[in-house]
Amino acid sequence: MRCVAHILNLVVQDGIKKVYKSVEIIRWAVKWIRQSPSRIGKFTKFSKLVNPGTTKHLVRDVPTRWNSTYHMLNISQAYEKPFDRYDLEEYEFHSDIEKAGLSIPSPSDWQHVRHLCHFLKPFCDVTKRIFGTLYLTSNTCIEYIYSIGTLLDDAISDASFCDIALAMRVKFDKYFGDVEKMNLLLYFSLIIDPRNKVKYLVILLEDRYGKEKMDEKKKYIMDSMFELYNDYIRIHSPSTTSSTTESSNSSSILGKCHNPNATTPKPPLRNKLREKMKANIVESIGELEKYLKESVEEDSSMFNILDWWRVNSPRFPFLSLMAKDLFAIPVSTVASESVFSTSGRVFDPYRSSLTPKDC
Structure with a gap:
């Protein structure tokens, strides 16, 4: 059984590459601000002045996990005006981003990010459902996969998302394009659900x-x-x-x-x-x-x-x-993988080593 979440990650990553420049600019800006408490404090101060209604904190993403990139972009796009104000007030921010070969987030970059977040919202919802461990997932997986295929078909006819959807469609068809390419146990789980x-x-x-x-x-x-x-x-x-x-x-x-060669009667x-x-x-x-x-059976919230x-x-x-x-x-x-990766965040290199004074 292939991990559906990993396949979705591959599918979405191919779509993100179509607007990679804008995503990379936002990622670098968020990373730069999150590098020190003083930068976070200044950015929070500008946010309260320019955009007082926003209370969410900027988050960094893990490039190999597309849903973390989605959350980073979704929160960052609410801080367009604070980023512009921060650029004017903080010269170091402006110079460092130019040294990195990038530019300050422009209105077109923010527009690309908003379109991308709007397009990826259903994919994020599906990913959350697939991650679930306290409820069944095998009997609904086919329905989610087919709903993603429908979203891609609709997006291809939309000029705003056509390039992104076409790139994602190629990878989607590689794994989910036909019944013969998929694990039939997922179809059996769908049928064995008495509501289906x-x-x-x-x-x-x-x-x-x-x-x-x-x-x-x-x-x-x-x-x-x-x-x-x-x-x-x-x-x-x-x-x-x-x-x-x-x-x-x-x-x-x-x-x-x-006699081992003797015939035994049935x-x-x-x-x-x-x-x-x-x-x-x-x-x-x-x-x-x-x-x-x-x-x-009738499908209701009380059905188990x-x-x-x-x-x-x-x-x-x-x-x-x-x-x-x-x-x-x-x-x-x-x-299951997140359980093992948690240890890397709990025992970081500084916490798991002793200084010469402690030896």
């Missing part, structure tokens, strides 16, 4: 690929889903367990034989167990079809998908086992 089932899948596929290709994509997904359920039935069927135990017992008997129950296992597979396929034919499957697991024993595994899939590794 196949009806919602058909709506998404038709909106994304059109009526002509919708049936083909649907058949590919459903055939794969039935195939996966057959595997679950073979693994968890009681008949399979009995056959496995019987086979191991036969192997132990063979090990005790004096157990008389083997054929009956095989037929029973096949019957269980047919019955369980009917279980899946039964689930799909039932009406969808885990409670629904807990209550209905006796009706769908094999299906509930699949649902348990599908809903446990994390679509992003960012939450």
